[in-house]
Amino acid sequence: MRWILALATSLLCMPAMAQVQGVALDRPVALPAFVLSDQRGETFTQADLAERWTIIMFGFNSCPDVCPFTLGNLEHAIAETALRVRPDNVPQVVFVSVDPVRDHDTVTDYAEFFHPDFQGVTGARDQIDTLVEATDSFYRLLPPDATGYYEVQHSSAVSVIGPDGMLRAKLQPPFDAGLTAEFLARLQITYRRENTR
Amino acid sequence: MIRLLTLLALLLPTVAFADGITIGDPWSPAAPPGARAHAAYMTVTNTGATPRALIGVRAEGYGMAHLHESRDNEGIATMVPVHQIEIAPGASIALAPGGFHIMLMMPRAPASETIALTLVFADGEEVAVRAVVRPHNAPS
Numbered sequence: 434m435r436w437i438l439a440l441a442t443s444l445l446c447m448p449a450m451a452q453v454q455g456v457a458l459d460r461p462v463a464l465p466a467f468v469l470s471d472q473r474g475e476t477f478t479q480a481d482l483a484e485r486w487t488i489i490m491f492g493f494n495s496c497p498d499v500c501p502f503t504l505g506n507l508e509h510a511i512a513e514t515a516l517r518v519r520p521d522n523v524p525q526v527v528f529v530s531v532d533p534v535r536d537h538d539t540v541t542d543y544a545e546f547f548h549p550d551f552q553g554v555t556g557a558r559d560q561i562d563t564l565v566e567a568t569d570s571f572y573r574l575l576p577p578d579a580t581g582y583y584e585v586q587h588s589s590a591v592s593v594i595g596p597d598g599m600l601r602a603k604l605q606p607p608f609d610a611g612l613t614a615e616f617l618a619r620l621q622i623t624y625r626r627e628n629t630r
Numbered sequence: 631m632i633r634l635l636t637l638l639a640l641l642l643p644t645v646a647f648a649d650g651i652t653i654g655d656p657w658s659p660a661a662p663p664g665a666r667a668h669a670a671y672m673t674v675t676n677t678g679a680t681p682r683a684l685i686g687v688r689a690e691g692y693g694m695a696h697l698h699e700s701r702d703n704e705g706i707a708t709m710v711p712v713h714q715i716e717i718a719p720g721a722s723i724a725l726a727p728g729g730f731h732i733m734l735m736m737p738r739a740p741a742s743e744t745i746a747l748t749l750v751f752a753d754g755e756e757v758a759v760r761a762v763v764r765p766h767n768a769p770s
Contacts, residue, residue, distance in 0.1 A: 494662070494664050494665055494666070495665065495666040495667045496667070497665075497667040497668045497669040497698070497709075497731065497733045497734065497735075498669045498698070498700045498709065498727060498728065498731045498733070499700050499707045499709075499728065501659055501662065501665075501668070501669070501727075501766065502727040502728055505659070505766055535666070536664070538664070539663060539664025540664075542662070542663040542664055543662045543663060543664050543665070546662035546663060546766065547662070547766060571705075571706055580694075582666075582735065584709060586706050586707065586708050587706070587707055588705055588706060588707070589702050589705055589706065589707040590705055605705075606702060606728070607728070
């Protein structure tokens with residue numbers, strides 16, 4: 434009888450399980466040194482990852498649909514997370530433009546438009562590539578059209594960095610606010626357990 | 631009566647009717663500063679008896695406007711131009727974040743409260759639509 438109940442319960446839970454919002458890495462990855470900066474020249478480096486949770490998203494400012502949608506969804510998800518974790522555990526959100534040529538003067542305004550605390554940074558190509566590779570992310574600038582406009586393909590998932598500066602998880606679309614917040618809160622509980630042993 | 635007229639006037643910018651085509655909730659999230667492109671969304675319903683195809687769009691105040699589709703190919707966000715969206719009789723298509731959308735490029739000025747769009751159909755018909763600009767954090 435008990436196993437039938439368990440089976441019924443697990444079947445009931447399946448629709449929720451089908452929508453995976455995040456994946457925790459079995460083996461967290463240490464991030465290398467990098468230097469990026471916002472449009473005002475303030476640097477954002479590996480040191481800024483210490484002692485706080487960070488969410489890093491790659492994108493570009495000319496992105497009409499997916500980037501605004503993702504940043505808007507992250508804003509909702511962070512607001513939900515703030516209801517579940519201590520204030521100093523609310524992740525900082527960093528938007529990294531992979532299109533510095535077009536975005537170096539606007540990237541910070543762009544990110545702050547979605548939330549005043551969101552950071553927008555970009556930088557030299559090799560520094561962007563360092564962070565992209567270290568977080569197992571991807572981007573590609575497509576060839577320009579006749580007007581010189583070019584499209585940028587990029588990873589849709591975003592990276593979650595722990596207070597130890599290690600890549601610990603990936604969040605995936607659709608970034609449902611409640612489920613993403615739940616995932617982040619659980620990730621933090623697991624992290625604290627592992628680090629207080 | 632005046633109240634009814636006011637209500638109609640309020641509703642008119644958001645709903646457009648044409649021969650056999652109904653547009654629902656045309657809107658555009660306010661564009662972030664520095665955005666050289668942003669998007670507009672709506673539903674397009676074919677209330678007629680024959681299949682229709684949306685083949686293009688024009689936008690007042692923009693250098694270019696395209697029909698586009700965002701796709702997620704194994705974790706890579708990609709956009710592709712769409713040349714034609716078929717709408718069967720009685721069917722609706724949704725232009726919505728993360729999918730089909732109208733891509734508005736090269737804005738000549740920051741968008742005001744509404745954006746004047748013209749949808750172009752394969753049979754030559756054009757439908758004028760006013761998309762309402764909403765703050766990015768407004769409930770959709």
